[in-house]
Each structure stands twice: as C-alpha cells, then as structure tokens.
Amino acid sequence: MQENFYSGETYVCGESVGSLIKYAMYAFHRTIDEKVADLGLTSMQWGPLVLLAQGKATTAAELSRCNGVDTSTMTRMLDRLESKGLVTRKRSSSDRRVFDIELTDEGHRLAQKIPYLIAEGLNQHLKGFSREEFETLQALLSRFIAGEQKDKS
Template structure:
C-alpha cells in the first residue's frame, strides 16, 4: 500500500471506509487524450522507445526483454512460472520471450533434476552482462523523461502513481470477491 511519501488529499469515504470515486471524468466532457490511462500508455511507449534507441547493437535485448533479464539477474525468479508472474505475463507470452532470449544466447532453460515438470532458467555470461546494463540504461532514460522536475515533485508524482495503483489493486480484489 501507500507509504509516507504518498500525497493524500481529502476524499469522500463510504460507511465501509473505502474511498468513493470522484467524477473527474464525465461522458459529456470525456476526451481520450486527457485520460490518465492514455497518458500513462504514451509515457510507457516513449520510455520504451528511448530505451530501444540506446540499444544500438543488432541482436541486443529489446526493451520488453530487459525486464526478465534483470529479474533473473537479481534472483527475483528462477523458473518459467516465477518469471512470468514477476514480469506480469502469461506463461505462453513468457515462453515466446524466452525463446527469443535463448536464440540470442542470453539464457538457457534447464529441466530440474528434482522435479522434471519444473524448468529453471539460467542466464548465460552474455545474459548476465546484458542484465547488468539494465539499471544504467533505465536510470538514464527515466532521468531524461523527468527533466525539469524537482526532487519533491518526483516524490509527489511517485506518490500519486502509487495511489492510483493502490486503487487499481483494491478494485481488482473487490471484483474478484463479487464473482
């Protein structure tokens, strides 16, 4: 949930203590280009494009391939299933992504000796080298996109984004319980 840096504005709350949505958007005045979803998608696309332009070598990992490389390198996952969850991808998409990473010589799949149903993923030396570049490239790109922000504005922006994420997660939990 939110931390001490999350800005909190007064909000209407129901009897159950849940935040009640405010009508920032209405059908009569709705404009797609002003929606938070559209703006966030555009930002993610711009960041991804900037990362892609930093990767000049043919055969280097693409922006979507950097996340699993990084997660493997820091030990956040070791199996296909764990990596799919960590990267928020379904196992089919993760398998296709791993096929591409393996074809580039960045990782290999190794069947577990303890349980043959489990497939572990190991980075190759080339994969470890590529994964070590991830934080450098992403830090540079994100700092470029935050040009003109003060440290306080950056903290405030992260707090707002965390609050949106908290709301999204709460909606998902309530939706699951209503089914």
C-alpha cells in the first residue's frame, strides 16, 4: 500500500516538498539572474536562446511549452529579445499562421556563453554535495516528476 506523506492535519505551508522545490528554483533563478546580467539578460530570457541554439524549439508555441509559460508571455519575451537584436521572426513556409524564431549572430554568440554560466550557477548551489548525494538528488527529483506523469496516464 502506498504511504501518504501529507494530510490536511499535518500539512504546513512552506515546509512541504513542493515548497522546498519552489524555494530551490527561486534561489537558482536569483543566482542565474546575477550570472546572465552581464549579458543583458534575465533568467527568463536565457531559456529561449538556449532552446533555439540547441534546436529544441523553433516557434513561440514550442518555446512556451518548453519554458512553462503561456504564449502571450512568450510573445512579449520574444518582443524583448527581438528588440535587443537576438532573435528574428519569419513566417513559416509550411504554415502561414506560424512564425519561425531564429537566432541572430548576436543571439548565437550569447547562447554559446549561457550553458557555462548555468553550469557555474548549478555548481554553486551543489557545492558541498558529494557525487553520490548529487546523483541521489537527481534520481529523486526525476521520480517526483515521473509520479506526476503517471497520474496523468
């Protein structure tokens, strides 16, 4: 039988696993904001650049899904990135309703630097972890995420 770790009587706001994951993400975003500030970017702007550079997304809808934001938020972010000269939008040749997003030369230049800054930030937060603790953390978070996906099927 599956053990339930929380109940309405024992749940304490701010102390749950969900809250701790959220706080960890906030801390990580603050660190990354500092790291990418010299590039003129925020923690929300680096994601689309890296996804485009790695070929994992080419449209606003794909970028929205990958970044976990709605399309109107992504459109505003792309407006900012376009005004900075980092991306361009071109009407898709296969679907005229869709715009393909492409990195400019400057966008490519910045996108090449970002993974190194992200690695620095992650390593900063993982300082003091052993290799075994790091691998355990990764495995546990992967299981936590997989639990959500099992519930959907």
